[in-house]
Amino acid sequence: MLCWSISAIKLSCHSYPSHAIPSRAMPCSLAGGKRDTDLILPINSSLSVTLHQDQLKTTTTAAASRDFTEDRLWLNGKEADVGHPRVQACLREVRRLARKRRGGGEDAAALSLSYKIHIASENNFPTAAGLASSAAGYACLVSALARLYGLEEELSEVARRGSGSACRSMFGGFVQWQRGERPDGTDSLALQVAPETHWPELRVLVLVVSGEKKPVGSTAGMQTSVETSPLLKHRAEVVVPERLAQMMQHIRDRDFEGFGQLAMRDSNQFHATCLDTFPPIFYLTDVSRHIIALAHRYNAHHGHTKVAYSFDAGPNAVIFALTDTVAEFVEVVRRSFPPATNGDQFVRGMPVGSAVLPPELVAAVLTEPVPGAVQYILHTKPGPGPQLVDDPSQHLLGPDGLPRSRA
Amino acid sequence: MLCWSISAIKLSCHSYPSHAIPSRAMPCSLAGGKRDTDLILPINSSLSVTLHQDQLKTTTTAAASRDFTEDRLWLNGKEADVGHPRVQACLREVRRLARKRRGGGEDAAALSLSYKIHIASENNFPTAAGLASSAAGYACLVSALARLYGLEEELSEVARRGSGSACRSMFGGFVQWQRGERPDGTDSLALQVAPETHWPELRVLVLVVSGEKKPVGSTAGMQTSVETSPLLKHRAEVVVPERLAQMMQHIRDRDFEGFGQLAMRDSNQFHATCLDTFPPIFYLTDVSRHIIALAHRYNAHHGHTKVAYSFDAGPNAVIFALTDTVAEFVEVVRRSFPPATNGDQFVRGMPVGSAVLPPELVAAVLTEPVPGAVQYILHTKPGPGPQLVDDPSQHLLGPDGLPRSRA
Numbered sequence: 174m175l176c177w178s179i180s181a182i183k184l185s186c187h188s189y190p191s192h193a194i195p196s197r198a199m200p201c202s203l204a205g206g207k208r209d210t211d212l213i214l215p216i217n218s219s220l221s222v223t224l225h226q227d228q229l230k231t232t233t234t235a236a237a238s239r240d241f242t243e244d245r246l247w248l249n250g251k252e253a254d255v256g257h258p259r260v261q262a263c264l265r266e267v268r269r270l271a272r273k274r275r276g277g278g279e280d281a282a283a284l285s286l287s288y289k290i291h292i293a294s295e296n297n298f299p300t301a302a303g304l305a306s307s308a309a310g311y312a313c314l315v316s317a318l319a320r321l322y323g324l325e326e327e328l329s330e331v332a333r334r335g336s337g338s339a340c341r342s343m344f345g346g347f348v349q350w351q352r353g354e355r356p357d358g359t360d361s362l363a364l365q366v367a368p369e370t371h372w373p374e375l376r377v378l379v380l381v382v383s384g385e386k387k388p389v390g391s392t393a394g395m396q397t398s399v400e401t402s403p404l405l406k407h408r409a410e411v412v413v414p415e416r417l418a419q420m421m422q423h424i425r426d427r428d429f430e431g432f433g434q435l436a437m438r439d440s441n442q443f444h445a446t447c448l449d450t451f452p453p454i455f456y457l458t459d460v461s462r463h464i465i466a467l468a469h470r471y472n473a474h475h476g477h478t479k480v481a482y483s484f485d486a487g488p489n490a491v492i493f494a495l496t497d498t499v500a501e502f503v504e505v506v507r508r509s510f511p512p513a514t515n516g517d518q519f520v521r522g523m524p525v526g527s528a529v530l531p532p533e534l535v536a537a538v539l540t541e542p543v544p545g546a547v548q549y550i551l552h553t554k555p556g557p558g559p560q561l562v563d564d565p566s567q568h569l570l571g572p573d574g575l576p577r578s579r580a
Numbered sequence: 581m582l583c584w585s586i587s588a589i590k591l592s593c594h595s596y597p598s599h600a601i602p603s604r605a606m607p608c609s610l611a612g613g614k615r616d617t618d619l620i621l622p623i624n625s626s627l628s629v630t631l632h633q634d635q636l637k638t639t640t641t642a643a644a645s646r647d648f649t650e651d652r653l654w655l656n657g658k659e660a661d662v663g664h665p666r667v668q669a670c671l672r673e674v675r676r677l678a679r680k681r682r683g684g685g686e687d688a689a690a691l692s693l694s695y696k697i698h699i700a701s702e703n704n705f706p707t708a709a710g711l712a713s714s715a716a717g718y719a720c721l722v723s724a725l726a727r728l729y730g731l732e733e734e735l736s737e738v739a740r741r742g743s744g745s746a747c748r749s750m751f752g753g754f755v756q757w758q759r760g761e762r763p764d765g766t767d768s769l770a771l772q773v774a775p776e777t778h779w780p781e782l783r784v785l786v787l788v789v790s791g792e793k794k795p796v797g798s799t800a801g802m803q804t805s806v807e808t809s810p811l812l813k814h815r816a817e818v819v820v821p822e823r824l825a826q827m828m829q830h831i832r833d834r835d836f837e838g839f840g841q842l843a844m845r846d847s848n849q850f851h852a853t854c855l856d857t858f859p860p861i862f863y864l865t866d867v868s869r870h871i872i873a874l875a876h877r878y879n880a881h882h883g884h885t886k887v888a889y890s891f892d893a894g895p896n897a898v899i900f901a902l903t904d905t906v907a908e909f910v911e912v913v914r915r916s917f918p919p920a921t922n923g924d925q926f927v928r929g930m931p932v933g934s935a936v937l938p939p940e941l942v943a944a945v946l947t948e949p950v951p952g953a954v955q956y957i958l959h960t961k962p963g964p965g966p967q968l969v970d971d972p973s974q975h976l977l978g979p980d981g982l983p984r985s986r987a
Contacts, residue, residue, distance in 0.1 A: 401845075404852055407814040438808075441860045445811055445852035452876045453848045459866045469859045 211262065212358040213337045216399065216409040219350045220366065220420055221341045224377060225556025228522040232562065233294040233313040234569035235321045241289035247576050249295050262334040263315055264290075270331070271322035292317070293569035293576050311335030312342035316559035329363035345369040345557035347424050369555040372427050376499050378492040379551040380506065382460045394447065394454045394486065402449040408442060429495055433481030436493060437468075440483040458488040460546045467509055467538070468492070471502065474537040500528040503550060505538060513545035522552040619765040620744045623806065623816040626757045627773065627827055628748045631784060632963025635929040639969065640701040640720040641976040642728045648696035654983050656702050669741040670722055671697070677738070678729040699724070700976035700983050718742030719749035723966035736770035752776040752964035754831050776962040779834050783906050785899040786958040787913065789867045801854065801861045801893065809856040815849060836902055840888030843900060844875075847890040865895040867953045874916055874945070875899070878909065881944040907935040910957060912945060920952035929959040
């Protein structure tokens with residue numbers, strides 16, 4: 174039995190059009206060119222930030238053995254359907270590449286392609302709450318399978334077959350997913366715009382407002398949006414291409430004002446196209462709206478963009494800020510949404526210093542508090558792409574090829 | 581002293597692009613033609629339904645006297661600033677038309693144009709809660725002033741100077757506000773598409789979810805939208821003209837399926853452009869979203885469009901339905917949002933019959949109830965334009981020209 178564990182990025186966290194509808198898996202039938210649903214081709218290019226695995230991560234272990242009688246899959250400890258078309262697409266593509274690499278002849282030293290495989294995957298964060306769990310999951314899956322079969326090529330195109338945005342999670346730092354032009358999707362790939370070390374002062378605060386499953390899966394929602402929203406078509410064809418070029422420049426310049434303004438505007442526009450979908454899709458709740466208003470009051474008080482919000486397919490806010498703003502804004506959030514029960518675990522992830530709010534800030538920014546509306550804050554930063562897990566004790570599958578029982 | 585009272589329409593209730601941003605007062609500076617802010621010219625044409633005065637109304641009394649020493653204004657019993665630019669614009673325009681009509685010579689029998697005037701206006705519904713209070717108010721003001729000065733011409737252009745959508749409230753039934761082309765706005769007028777008697781089965785349910793003042797006035801909000809929303813420009817130039825033509829046809833055909841679908845899609849798109857505004861504007865709350873989801877489940881259960889929602893610049897829902905649907909849907913709303921205290925006043929306006937919900941409807945449509953989320957339901961229908969109040973006891977100003985003390 175060969176066994177590999179990869180602890181991969183969670184949250185390909187979407188500095189920008191990553192929140193754009195088209196940045197996710199998109200079966201495209203817009204006027205001007207139907208693209209294939211199975212291939213998951215986007216209607217425009219997009220950008221994202223990969224978050225650090227120290228805070229949010231998916232861990233996936235893949236194993237192959239002549240003793241396995243069938244392919245099997247466990248998600249967060251429960252057996253799941255390995256026949257899921259997207260899992261199958263990833264498996265098929267990786268095996269096809271492995272077969273191609275070996276030139277048809279069976280290499281005795283290499284893992285037999287006929288062996289069945291076992292896969293186990295776990296997130297350390299709530300799934301399906303708009304925290305890009307499927308992006309991290311499929312990036313991790315493809316990376317683990319690739320190591321298992323000894324592949325060394327760039328595999329973002331394969332990860333895309335699992336979940337569109339997973340292709341961006343194959344790289345660290347700031348990543349572009351190129352729309353591509355070819356009908357077969359072979360040029361719809363991820364490219365690193367800048368590594369995770371490019372902007373050392375950039376920090377990310379995830380304000381988790383709900384661990385519930387979102388009512389509409391992001392892929393199903395996008396399909397409906399493409400079919401019914403007249404505004405989405407305009408956004409994809411006209412607005413996003415301009416903004417994408419601006420955003421790349423802001424990132425290269427480490428221009429937080431430009432970066433933050435555009436991140437907020439584009440998050441809002443993505444959610445606008447969700448509302449223009451029929452029936453409409455709402456990911457933002459009253460709590461999300463409170464957070465948005467708070468960010469605008471905070472920036473207005475300081476006279477420039479100190480924090481920028483961005484929301485994916487769920488109510489949780491992703492806040493971008495520079496290191497010198499984190500402690501003060503976390504205190505603003507704590508005062509605005511006083512923690513209900515888990516006061517000591519309200520701030521998680523990287524350490525946050527303490528801050529005393531000046532009275533004029535309190536007067537200008539704080540309003541009636543909404544207790545318990547924010548469950549917790551996760552403090553993190555841009556991070557690398559999928560990493561191999563060196564420590565065998567962290568593998569999710571035991572020597573028998575079955576999930577280890579968790580203590 | 582001459583005194584006229586006009587009890588005018590409340591709620592120019594917006595079957596359709598009335599909810600469109602451009603259907604309201606719009607200082608337009610879109611690419612392709614800046615239009616004058618003072619003139620309140622829209623960036624596209626729009627349609628609305630005027631609601632019946634038996635349920636929602638504004639009453640305005642205007643009086644002129646040689647004994648008055650200054651122009652004065654009372655709103656809902658409190659003295660207000662008569663110097664408000666929009667009130668002044670209406671006064672100035674009406675006086676200019678009166679002067680023009682008299683050909684410069686002073687007619688002894690006519691009211692002297694030099695007399696100061698007193699105006700009192702009251703709504704029987706909460707102001708500034710997205711129920712088109714300013715539309716009804718300015719339509720009523722202009723109608724009362726016109727009667728006072730003996731004007732007989734069409735005055736929607738003058739009402740537009742008070743509040744853009746007020747021009748539509750100058751007519752009953754289904755009304756179009758033509759965008760117009762001329763820089764001076766003289767062709768930006770209201771036209772009746774069909775009278776209030778055209779579609780006798782059409783009913784309107786206003787679900788009042790909040791009497792609070794909305795956080796952003798609709799005019800200020802629209803100004804920001806025009807300046808910052810890329811999607812609004814596309815909506816105004818491309819989407820609305822097509823939809824307007826379709827909507828007029830649906831109204832002419834009394835096609836509820838087409839009418840309802842388009843009303844919902846267009847309401848959603850208006851709110852999408854609010855979200856695309858920067859900073860974003862949110863009129864819909866979690867309760868609004870509950871109502872929207874409820875309407876979609878109800879229609880899905882019946883297999884066609886039985887109810888259609890539309891939201892203006894506030895969280896209150898306007899529901900369109902035909903007479904045969906009202907009782908059942910009101911019961912669905914009552915079960916979904918059980919009244920907190922005013923159970924006996926939960927349904928107001930026109931009588932609503934009782935209905936028993938079939939078990940399969942309950943199972944398919946109802947979810948966890950949200951007690952108290954809807955304050956009350958107002959049942960009404962399309963109604964006429966401004967009406968003269970015949971009963972002198974209903975005048976708001978007493979013989980001394982001051983507001984009557986209310987018992």
